[in-house]
Amino acid sequence: MLAEPPASLRSVCTPWVPRPRTEHAPAPRRPYFRRLLPLLAALACLTRVPSFRWPLWSPDEGYLAVQARMLADGGALYETVVDRKPPLVPWLYEGAFALCGDASLLPLKVLAVAAQLTTAVLLALVARRRWGDGAGRTAGVLYLLISVGLNPEDAQAAAFEVFMLPCTAAALWCADRRRWALAGAAVACAFLAKQTGGATLVPVAWLLWRAGAGRRDVLRLGVGLCGPVLAAAAVTDPAGFLFWTVTGSGAYASFTGSELHVLTRGLTNAAILAAACAGIIPPVVRVLRIARTGSAELWIWLASSAGAVLAGFHFFGHYYLQLTPSLALLGAAALQILPRERTLAAVSVTAGACALFLAWGMLAPRPELAHAERIADEVRARTAPRDRVLLWGIHPETYWLADRDPASRYLTAGLLTNYSGGRNGPQVGEKYAVQGAWPVFRAELAAAPPALIVDDSRGKPFAPERVPSLRRVLAAGYAPVATVEGAVIYSRVYSRSASG
CATH class of the missing domain: 3.40.1010 (Cobalt-precorrin-4 Transmethylase; domain 1)
Structure with a gap:
């Protein structure tokens, strides 16, 4: 006769199933978010303090600032203003400069804080729907703590990845609620911020398949995905858009050249992020390998994001930011079935690591x-x-x-x-x-x-x-x-x- 599973794991030995809809009025949520939003907002501001330390942090910010000025002077994207990136973030810079002037990146730094807060809130919503209020708080807090866990030049820049991440989190949030058209649009926006944002389509497609969606839902997802991308191509230069964002980077994406240097960089950045996630990795490895928490799509999200980091064989530190949302959700999934003291310990370790990265950002010379x-x-x-x-x-x-x-x-x-x-x-x-x-x-x-x-x-x-x-x-x-x-x-x- 098989032994009965321990009581602490009985409730997690069945796959996660979406909560059924009922005709009853939904439970009031305002008190929960009245407490959570100020916490996440304060944490988002705190973790982005180093970004205000210098005029700019990375060449990517400089490139975007120059592009925005050229566009404001009448330049045409993918014709007289070119880069290997999609148009969303250059347009964001152009709009911020039009409203606030182009002498400072301060408006973009503020928008980066808002982007990180939005990502944290969306992850909290996903975790709360699945595992309850505590898991929602844990996911939002963990994300903001580990989001700075890289070289400050990579983590604090108001560049492509920071503005891509809210779109990736929105895609999963929409797919989790079977809003397929919106999920497709969110994936499209992630792609239009940076091409690797399109990797979020993989977990979205998994959720679509698992939900047993029909042709109409597949069509909704496809329309939501293709519509914004085709619109962006149409308002720029379609041929130039295709060349600069997809087909024109063959030599850049090649692995040939300085292989040892590039691999060393990749391993170093992976180790730095692992140090930032020191409080998350042990419970994830220990719990999620034996307990089914309905997190298959989170592993798929992590795997597809890892594939995006590998794409191009450059392994720049800011590429690794794409891993942080799925890592935060996996951490929340693991911690929600462990005793409360384990959650406090994991968050404390992660907060300590975050403090070290913030000190690095404030004190390191440039x-x-x-x-x-x-x-x-x-x-x-x-x-x-x-x-x-x-x-x-x-x-x-x-x-x-x-x-x-x-x-x-x-x-x-x-x-x-x-x-x-x-x-x-x-x-x-x-x-x-x-x-x-x-x-x-x-x-x-x-x-x-x-x-x-x-x-x-x-x-x-x-x-x-x-x-x-x-x-x-x-x-x-x-x-x-x-x-x-x-x-x-x-x-x-x-x-x-x-x-x-």
Whole structure:
């Protein structure tokens, strides 16, 4: 005769089933959220305090700020304003600058706090529906605590992933309630924030299948998914949208080049996030392997998010933010069947780790930002406000800091050489640039030569001596006039015939 399961696990040995709808009036929820929302709001503000410490945190923020200025000046996305990203976050920056001015990223930092709070609330709603009030609080709190568990440059930037995560959480929330059209729209918005947000479609499709949905529900999901994406393509440039967001990044996504460096980065960032989740991982591993809590789609969400982190073989730290919502829900799923003291211990450990990451964010120096600011000061001193300049490097934020317009639509040397994140192997050079970029780039420089060219390669594989086309441009019309911490500034040389 089989032994009866322990009493502490009897209630979790059956799969989760959605609560049946009844005709009775729903129980009032306002007191619960009156207590929870202030807590989550305070925690969201606290965990984002380091983001206000510096003018900006990452080159992605700088790239977005420069794009927003170019769009405000009449630029066209995927034509004269280009990047390998979808349009939602550039539009968000453009709108914030239109309302609040473009001299500060403060509005975007505030929006990032709101995005993190929204994600936490949606996760709390999912957990509360499944496992009760306590699990809802746990999920929301855990998410905000682990959301800063990376290098501050990755966790505190108001960039693509932060604005993608509310959409991914909304997709699961909608699918959990069988609102398939809204779930599809949320997945589409996640994709339009960053392509890897589309990975959320996998757990949504699982929930659709498990719900026994018919053709009409599949159609609703498909329409919700395709509608926003097709609309975004239509209002930009459809061919350009397809190229820049999907088909034009083959060389960038290749694994060839600096494999050891890239793998080391990936393992390091995974270890950092694991340290931030030290309070969550033990109960998840111990409990969820033996107790069925209706969390299959959460594991699927985590797995699909891990696949998104692997995509492109770059393993930047901010990629790992996509793992945090599913990790928070898995932690809540495990802790809700353990004694209360285990939940308190897990949250306490996670809070302690969060405090260390916040201290890191507040105290760590930013040498690359200081370098960009010094170059920006030099550029500003040597040019007039309407002059265009070319910054040959991987720090587009210098354009924004200097308040000068770029001479090209290609804001980093990476787009013209395939250099990215330390990749210095055989696939760096002109022939690995974005398809068709160099003819356009040469035409831009010939039509309106920049007043200054700043070579900020500092010995990296995209230095002018390894890029013949740029080397010829410098030799034909520019002379070095200054050096700033290894960056060489070239000024345009005017011939007598041209000046006369």
